[in-house]
Amino acid sequence: MNPIPNKLIIKNGTIYSEEKEIKKGFLKIDGEKISDIGVVDVLLDPLDYEVIHIPNNYSIIPGMIDIHIHGANGADTMDATKESLDIMAATLPKEGTTSFLATTITEDSNVIDKALFNAGNYINDTKSEGYAEVLGIHLEGPFIHKDKAGAQPVHYILAPSLSTFKEWQKISGNQIKLVTLATEQPGAIELIDYLSQQGIIASIAHSQATYDQVGEAIQHGLTHVTHLFNQMTGLHHREPGIVGAAFFRDELMVEVIADGIHVRPEMVKLAYNQITDERMIIITDSMRAKWLENGKYDLGGQLVTVTDGKALLDEDTLAGSVLKMVDAFKNIQQYTGCSIKSAIKMTSENPAKHLNVFNRKGSISIGKDADLVILDEKMDVFMTICKGRIAYTK
Amino acid sequence: MNPIPNKLIIKNGTIYSEEKEIKKGFLKIDGEKISDIGVVDVLLDPLDYEVIHIPNNYSIIPGMIDIHIHGANGADTMDATKESLDIMAATLPKEGTTSFLATTITEDSNVIDKALFNAGNYINDTKSEGYAEVLGIHLEGPFIHKDKAGAQPVHYILAPSLSTFKEWQKISGNQIKLVTLATEQPGAIELIDYLSQQGIIASIAHSQATYDQVGEAIQHGLTHVTHLFNQMTGLHHREPGIVGAAFFRDELMVEVIADGIHVRPEMVKLAYNQITDERMIIITDSMRAKWLENGKYDLGGQLVTVTDGKALLDEDTLAGSVLKMVDAFKNIQQYTGCSIKSAIKMTSENPAKHLNVFNRKGSISIGKDADLVILDEKMDVFMTICKGRIAYTK
Numbered sequence: 001m002n003p004i005p006n007k008l009i010i011k012n013g014t015i016y017s018e019e020k021e022i023k024k025g026f027l028k029i030d031g032e033k034i035s036d037i038g039v040v041d042v043l044l045d046p047l048d049y050e051v052i053h054i055p056n057n058y059s060i061i062p063g064m065i066d067i068h069i070h071g072a073n074g075a076d077t078m079d080a081t082k083e084s085l086d087i088m089a090a091t092l093p094k095e096g097t098t099s100f101l102a103t104t105i106t107e108d109s110n111v112i113d114k115a116l117f118n119a120g121n122y123i124n125d126t127k128s129e130g131y132a133e134v135l136g137i138h139l140e141g142p143f144i145h146k147d148k149a150g151a152q153p154v155h156y157i158l159a160p161s162l163s164t165f166k167e168w169q170k171i172s173g174n175q176i177k178l179v180t181l182a183t184e185q186p187g188a189i190e191l192i193d194y195l196s197q198q199g200i201i202a203s204i205a206h207s208q209a210t211y212d213q214v215g216e217a218i219q220h221g222l223t224h225v226t227h228l229f230n231q232m233t234g235l236h237h238r239e240p241g242i243v244g245a246a247f248f249r250d251e252l253m254v255e256v257i258a259d260g261i262h263v264r265p266e267m268v269k270l271a272y273n274q275i276t277d278e279r280m281i282i283i284t285d286s287m288r289a290k291w292l293e294n295g296k297y298d299l300g301g302q303l304v305t306v307t308d309g310k311a312l313l314d315e316d317t318l319a320g321s322v323l324k325m326v327d328a329f330k331n332i333q334q335y336t337g338c339s340i341k342s343a344i345k346m347t348s349e350n351p352a353k354h355l356n357v358f359n360r361k362g363s364i365s366i367g368k369d370a371d372l373v374i375l376d377e378k379m380d381v382f383m384t385i386c387k388g389r390i391a392y393t394k
Numbered sequence: 395m396n397p398i399p400n401k402l403i404i405k406n407g408t409i410y411s412e413e414k415e416i417k418k419g420f421l422k423i424d425g426e427k428i429s430d431i432g433v434v435d436v437l438l439d440p441l442d443y444e445v446i447h448i449p450n451n452y453s454i455i456p457g458m459i460d461i462h463i464h465g466a467n468g469a470d471t472m473d474a475t476k477e478s479l480d481i482m483a484a485t486l487p488k489e490g491t492t493s494f495l496a497t498t499i500t501e502d503s504n505v506i507d508k509a510l511f512n513a514g515n516y517i518n519d520t521k522s523e524g525y526a527e528v529l530g531i532h533l534e535g536p537f538i539h540k541d542k543a544g545a546q547p548v549h550y551i552l553a554p555s556l557s558t559f560k561e562w563q564k565i566s567g568n569q570i571k572l573v574t575l576a577t578e579q580p581g582a583i584e585l586i587d588y589l590s591q592q593g594i595i596a597s598i599a600h601s602q603a604t605y606d607q608v609g610e611a612i613q614h615g616l617t618h619v620t621h622l623f624n625q626m627t628g629l630h631h632r633e634p635g636i637v638g639a640a641f642f643r644d645e646l647m648v649e650v651i652a653d654g655i656h657v658r659p660e661m662v663k664l665a666y667n668q669i670t671d672e673r674m675i676i677i678t679d680s681m682r683a684k685w686l687e688n689g690k691y692d693l694g695g696q697l698v699t700v701t702d703g704k705a706l707l708d709e710d711t712l713a714g715s716v717l718k719m720v721d722a723f724k725n726i727q728q729y730t731g732c733s734i735k736s737a738i739k740m741t742s743e744n745p746a747k748h749l750n751v752f753n754r755k756g757s758i759s760i761g762k763d764a765d766l767v768i769l770d771e772k773m774d775v776f777m778t779i780c781k782g783r784i785a786y787t788k
Binding site: 230234235237239240244247262263264270273 | 623624628630631633634637638641642656658660661664667668
């Protein structure tokens with residue numbers, strides 16, 4: 001991390017701006033914001049800017065937004081410490097992530113209390129220039145179904161409760177932005193109604209809901225599907241389940257873990273064909289082992305074994321991922337044959353719009369936060385800029 | 395049935411010919427064949443032709459080819475009588491079918507022997523002008539998997555056997571054109587090799603095969619999937635099964651029962667989006683109760699209850715359909731939003747090509763069999779012509 005001047009010009013390379021693709025472009029940053037974009041030819045070299053020259057075959061894309069991430073580099077949201085969130089915010093720019101939702105897991109209520117309190121304080125108190133910004137909290141569980149728990153500890157599962165949620169939202173300083181729950185459980189519809197009224201995203205996963213039950217939840221304000229395919233009712237030809245709802249219901253934005261492990265590449269392509277980049281959001285769902293060696297790591301009080309990109313709770317249960325956002329960005333293009341522009345939609349634009357921060361994030365546009373990723377010719381991260389500050393250089 | 399002159403002209407209406415859509419067209423028939431096609435404006439009224447004037451909002455499409463049909467109007471292929479095949483051949487033009495594969499079911503070997511012998515004789519001895527033509531036999535079972543039997547009687551299931559097949563093919567007078575089997579069963583690969591060499595279509599269904607096992611069968615010559623979704627391994631995100639193979643492997647032609655009962659309309663649309671009209675074939679898989687009242691009917695020695703379009707062996711098991719081809723033709727357009735041209739591909743062109751009879755069937759083209767369906771403005775069958783003879787008029 002290297003927070004130098006915030007009067008900065010990046011020259012050359014292809015800029016994927018909100019409006020168009022600019023070859024041999026320049027991008028000017030003043031303070032936290034993008035102040036100008038154009039083609040290099042018309043740029044008068046200003047005196048008081050630091051200029052970064054990049055090769056013409058590099059790309060500048062908007063900073064990626066990971067709305068489902070538990071941890072990285074040894075740190076986890078559930079640690080409930082400032083230090084852990086600092087580690088995540090400092091590490092994620094290495095993979096092109098410039099903002100994220102700190103994501104909780106099903107745990108003892110007291111543990112969730114602390115994690116929410118810590119994350120809420122962190123978000124409200126911390127300046128994020130030069131670090132990935134925590135945009136809020138994704139509450140995953142404990143309002144889920146025991147038969148679709150996956151790596152969520154079953155014994156801490158609770159029935160959906162509006163009063164518990166309200167208490168948690170208060171503790172978090174109103175920072176819960178997205179709630180993953182089993183919408184078929186008693187109490188869920190009442191909670192979805194409330195979330196919808198409050199502008200908080202209600203999402204389904206870890207659920208046994210039928211296709212029609214999802215339809216009912218949509219009527220009450222459900223707008224999101226967490227990690228498509230994983231821990232949900234699958235696509236049967238007479239009961240299309242939650243996957244079918246994700247496929248057929250345009251009201252739903254849909255998360256996909258694009259590591260090729262959670263979902264087979266062909267199936268990611270099928271989902272992309274059906275859902276399109278209008279509704280798909282790429283996430284990592286990563287746990288603390290990301291950016292670390294193979295070994296054994298904690299997830300929600302459970303021991304997870306990480307071997308060569310795969311995190312397992314036991315032989316049959318995947319426990320989050322160690323996926324890096326930039327790899328997801330590459331994978332989704334490889335699996336689906338989609339364009340960079342389409343991949344950007346799914347890693348930046350869609351999550352920003354869905355979180356209601358598209359006024360300041362999610363695209364390269366004058367006046368928006370200078371959250372930027374410079375990719376080299378191999379699509380690896382060369383540099384990441386968070387709110388105008390260089391957060392990572394290769 | 396009304397086999398009048400075979401010097402016939404049909405005037406007006408839209409002709410969906412192989413090359414193009416002709417509005418206010420005419421179509422001339424000499425004997426069994428289509429002898430001319432054009433626009434009415436240039437037609438000189440010939441003296442010795444019977445002329446059928448149809449309204450401009452009627453459509454003329456190629457006769458439909460049902461490659462998977464057990465029975466209709468009280469008759470079934472397994473009855474092993476000339477009378478039963480006569481009934482089917484006379485009834486099917488009412489629904490726009492002008493040719494079909496008489497389809498067998500898993501049964502006692504002696505019963506299959508008789509059915510094959512009867513159908514073989516019928517095909518080799520019967521003239522089909524004015525009737526639907528039996529293009530061959532679809533052998534469905536007995537080489538299937540007991541856990542995916544569906545309405546096929548489990549106790550007659552046999553392991554795939556090349557020698558048994560050769561005997562049956564001999565009994566049938568070489569009229570078996572398509573074999574549905576469980577490709578993962580011992581002996582299946584050897585049989586597929588042989589079928590492929592002989593130009594007989596090898597198809598998968600009633601099977602537990604994994605995605606990779608289907609891949610292996612494709613290497614040996616598998617080219618077809620029988621009634622997609624029904625009685626096969628489904629689409630799991632890490633094990634896409636037979637449905638996944640149908641979706642992702644371009645080597646496979648794929649049957650779909652488009653009655654909205656066997657497969658939910660949304661799922662038919664999903665399949666269409668993925669498989670496209672290049673590889674989809676619409677079938678009925680109908681049983682003898684079609685064109686009859688609700689009631690109890692025999693299927694493979696079992697009692698099937700038919701109520702309002704649904705044929706059930708027991709509460710959970712569908713037993714074939716009572717779907718009419720023209721309804722499937724309408725349904726597929728409604729479920730998928732596809733064009734008439736696209737529906738024609740799936741009901742005529744694709745099955746004709748796959749059965750190697752596209753030189754004489756499967757499209758409206760000069761020199762081809764005059765197998766034609768005239769649809770009224772509601773897409774109901776107004777008239778069906780089989781090899782130049784009027785087989786049905788409303």
